[in-house]
Amino acid sequence: MAPIDVSGLHVRFGEVHAVRGVSFRVAEGESYGIVGESGSGKSTVLRAICGLAPISAGAVTVAGEELGRRRSAGFHRRLQMVFQDPYASLHPRHTIDRVLAEPLAIHGFDDREARILRALDEVGLGRGFRFRYPHQLSGGQRQRVAIARALILEPRVMLLDEPTSALDASIQAEVLNLLDRLRAERGLTYILVSHDLAVVAHMCERLLVMQHGQAVEELTRDGLRARAAREPYTRDLLAASEGSRPAESSP
Template sequence: MSGIIIDKLNVWFDTPEARVNAVKNVNLRVEKGQSVGLVGESGSGKSTILRALTGLIPTWSGSMEVADEKLGRKRSHRFYKKVQMVFQDPYASLHPRHSVDQVLSETLRLHGFSDIDQRISKLLSDVGLGPAFRFRYPHQLSGGQRQRVAIARALAPEPEILLLDEPTSALDVSVQAEILNLLVDLRLEHGLTYLMVSHDLAVIGHMCEYIAVMQLGEIVEIMPVKEMRELRPTHPYSRHLLESSLGYKSEDNSVQ
């Protein structure tokens, strides 16, 4: 069974002035069980790919296949049971008037589960929140706790694939590592496939086996994270990103 197959994907936005081509002829394959990171500067098209996959952007051409389901203009209920997304901002992704119990129980009912109480307890435990958090509201939670609830909601349908859109960038530095380690543990425990967007190469290096570098809507290089750590990118823009993240320019492409 495949994870994600993207072939010759183009995504655009029509404005009164002109068409904006946000993603251009992108090819990407994420095998089942892999974790692949999309990196690049703001506006490079990283998050646009995730939104096209989930059906949030209808203006695209090419071919997308997820968990052996070829995607058209509309997403099936089966798709949303297999694929879930964790968004960047936990403050915006949870309804302010819904308790944690409501958030999780509504998701579980939507996907046809009946043993709601037991599943909510297990989901909260999986993301490191105890039963005391079940009836709290978002304003009673810290940023890290909100993101844990968002991850629990994503896990509720028992998906195969998680799309992660900068899942820690809106959080305090002190809790970013905790959420990243949680995501690493959940992937191993549940056998998940990850496609993750980040502007932070250190985050991708911690989370992923492969890195796809995007520039101006195109993937310019795909390489194992091991090559990134060994400072062996081949594309000039990949080298630029790596040197910027390290804060110096490597003269011989080796670790000093």
């Protein structure tokens, strides 16, 4: 059974119609990518799934439970999210310890010490980081903390909203490897949103191309590699990601 089923999703913010009828299914253990440029509504789809944006029409089903306005505690334990900007997603006055202890306290876990230490080890941060503040960490380290915070509730599904686009290329590789390893170890389901086709091709088995709030087309990774895109917009996107020798394109 598909753990995530989005059908005919619309999201409106007042006058703005950000998502116009997007449908897709993600299977258990799959990694699914959503690609698009700014304003395509790709991040809004994620936010609608996790309840940070209103579902104006359509349905979102996670593990058989159709989501309404209120999300249950069980929902939060099943599904977590990593945000784009690691500088904005950690509370500036909370130590890493507090950041990781908070979800455990909310959901009433008891072996908090052990869980916090295990989470830090798992994302490759030493225990020496436990009592630091976010401003003492680099962007990559902060993103590792954000991943640890999402993982500490042992969710089945992770929503990744441009998790590496604010990072340097070399740090991006480390974070992508970390996400890859965690998925293999825990059998997680990912929905990854990115503007970078190469990142999505590396991380996801299937992907959805979005433009102006609508789905343009769905492709498999192999289809993308074989350049089997049907829609002109997807081809433009592919061409743009291939590198950009402007002299070649303008003779």
